[in-house]
Amino acid sequence: MRKLGADEAALWAKVVATVEPLSRDPATREPTKSLKKMKVPPPRGDYVPPRPKTPAKPPSVVPTSGGLDGGWDKRLSQGRVAPDRVIDLHGHRLDDAWEAIDRGLGDAIASGDRLVLLITGHPPKGAPPVERGRIRAAVHDWLGASRHSGQIATVRGAHQRHGGRGALYVVLRRQR
Template identity: 50%
Template structure:
């Protein structure tokens, strides 16, 4: 900082310049007792880390290869569940049963058909899209949540906006 010069000259103060306060001799030893500032970069103080929780949920991530395959529509789902025409209660039960069967069979990718959400330019209010809106909560609270590796939007050849891929973990 000693070699740095300001780009613009600082404006001269308009009022009288205050002189620095003179330290009385009695206060001088108190200032000398302060430890000197360390030179260079000082790391921030370490904060205590909380112990990891026992039942910590796994992150909802896949490696890049899976994401590329899903994005291109190369992955063929092992099984599918169609929730068209179901009420919220029956769709939830069907999803739970379908996940249980897929996990028991050892399926890796499950196609979940929920139906397309209502168009935003639609003028009248819709009751559509309730199942699609509830899917994330259902999967997070499911008894099979630890078996789910990721949930991704489906490729147009598998339903596009009206479907989801549920990628299950290997055993």
């Protein structure tokens, strides 16, 4: 990585001085102050703008296939495994569900559990599509972005006896 030139460093210092941290709580968030117009030095003749990078692949989400041997796959598909821990998200709002998943996975990893049953629930019949299954729709993204994503081997749909389409198996990696 190259070092900033004197004029670039001065410009960067002006930008940093205008930054205000945002509060995550909307009630305490203050409106941002209007920024002063900054004078940007004209580009030098020898300046070549950096080439735009090729778009990066989106961050990988937790794998839903692979990562397990045939024995695990067979037992999961036949429902012959007993979950070590159950995280039930019934009655949770979207924000609370994320916290419950994070806390439940942390506890499962700390206690050495291998199989977590994550119950998202079936969507209510007749609910409009926007209202239906918001937690279920967000679960894969949450697991992929979670601080525990490195410990997750795979995520599979649960067998009918464990909730079918309203639940997921989260298989955790073996601790070494």
